[in-house]
Amino acid sequence: MKIRRKYLYLGTESEIVLDQKKAGDGVTYVGTIDGSEYEIQIENSDAHTARIGVGARTVTAYLSRRDGVTQVFVRGRVYRLEGIEGTRASATKSVGSPEIRSPMPGKILQILVSDGQVVEAGDDLVILEAMKMENRLRAEVSGRVASIEVGEGDRVDDGQLLIRLAPASQH
């Protein structure tokens, strides 16, 4: 039985192919990760815990999954792996987005731009208060403010669309 998965970690895609070698006390796979081959052993696991050996190293990993992202804890590091189904690669990740979304739940303290205003990449657009700190959200690309989706004083959720930019040349 072959398992093939693709994940996105810090903007870079990784592919892992696992081929089950034998069953016994634990399971051994031959794994190909981004072209390199590893022997992988897994034992005694539940949905959140895996004792896993890759190459010469055996560690206990903890896992949790939500919204298509698998968080894997290995020796003090949490790897956030975004599952990519089939061939759907997320190419949009590498360039700045014209959509300004809230990076966390919070409250809109101040909107620093107005409709139609031309902004440069790096310009401050919104001051978001979250956990008692002010956070300045900046434009990732240059453009013109096409729409402002929130008002000052609004409470916003993680990922909520705040401002949409359009290419500056469009009128």
Add this chain to the structure above:
Amino acid sequence: MMFRKILIANRGEIAVRIARACREMDIESVAVYSDADRDAPHVRAADHAVHIGPSAATESYLRIPAIIEAARSAECDALHPGYGFLAENAGFARAVSDAGVVFIGPSPAAIETMGDKVRARQIAESAGVPLAPSCELREGETPQDLGNRIGFPVLVKAAAGGGGKGMRIVRSQSELETAIESARREAGSAFGDDRVYLERFVERARHIEVQVLGDHHGGILHIGERECSIQRRHQKIIEESPAPAIAGETRQTLTTAALALARSVDYANAGTVEFLVDGSDVFFLEMNTRLQVEHPVTEWVYSIDLVQAQIRIAAGERLWLRQDEISERGHAIECRIYAEDPARDFSPSPARIDLLRTPEAPWLRFDSGIREGFTIPLEYDPMLAKLSAWGETREQARSRIIAALEELAILGPITNGSFLIDVLRQPKFQNGETTTAFLAEHLANWTQGTADLPIALAAAALQRPAVRTRDGRATEAAQDGPWQRLGGWRPFQS
């Protein structure tokens, strides 16, 4: 006489810590909680709990009448404010006393004097404590006048401030006005007082602070120093005691100044006097008239329980130790665990704690305000817990806390755990070459590496599938998948 019942006017790990001290002293404890904290660990840690209002701090943990009413209805004879929230609010301390409840802290006058950073500087100056150049924004003065007077870089600080809130570094005249405006706003919402002042920014210095303990009978002593140079957003994330590299003479200057300052306000409580130290230059920063977040490192090294000490002092006890009976042993390091993303400018990452596995080891302490299944409210500070370790030497403490961080698994929110490990592993940190500019100089543009990525990928690919039940919870499923076909596995039982 010792108290019978203490109201804990705080939340999170510090409320849990105070509840423990109460239990050890055979005093009943009463927690207070907001809507967001109904299931919070601190509520369960106390003997009783009183609901005080909606989630917003201004309507709960900062609402003085609600807290006084809680203390009264629960028939408490004392109140511990913890740190943050109302801990340094003189009006609150006064209201507590007026309600016939003992405030476990210094006199309202001492809080007032030290809480006003501008006045505190004046007192420090007259007590002979060395200061960095500073000035206030007076009526009719423009920010330009100020910037010119002090020179750049300059720090904009909240007069009522603390904890880095309302603080801005300004490097040029053009940024000054915006910085003052935004510092004012942040200070206003955090402290209800939007006055700010400017202070010369000492860029590469060690943050060293002296722990003091005073009683109501004129007794005062110091319990050594802590170094807390590793800071982001002007907030400490790693603290240690003793300071790794400090000349005996400088240490003497610091403790003498700290005691003089504490004496000048008849200080009766645990308190901390903060300094910046640059070689042999010493600059007074401020005095915090409360328990400090990083008090565990002092407790480790000096074998003293500072929370119990606060309670005993408030109950009228004389200091039971003499200065010459206080001696340090070994070294302790503490790391603050925050729900924040170090790769994204340390922006907060509140979320549900999906999984929590904590290390257990000798010489290790985990002060925690979270548990599995708890959703971190976005209304409060994103500090989740503190991990601290003791060693006979600094190096032993360092290796112990690294090993512990490598076993502290928190899934759900993004935390700074991985970042902390990389800070502790820096050769300059290992050598004790630490300043407040450390993170900017050595860990700017930090991202997590890929060392164990193959293991993580394999674990993710082989994870037993989870399904969502009707109530939206993820649960293990006995469905047909690779896990169920594996030989030698414990069968899943639901």
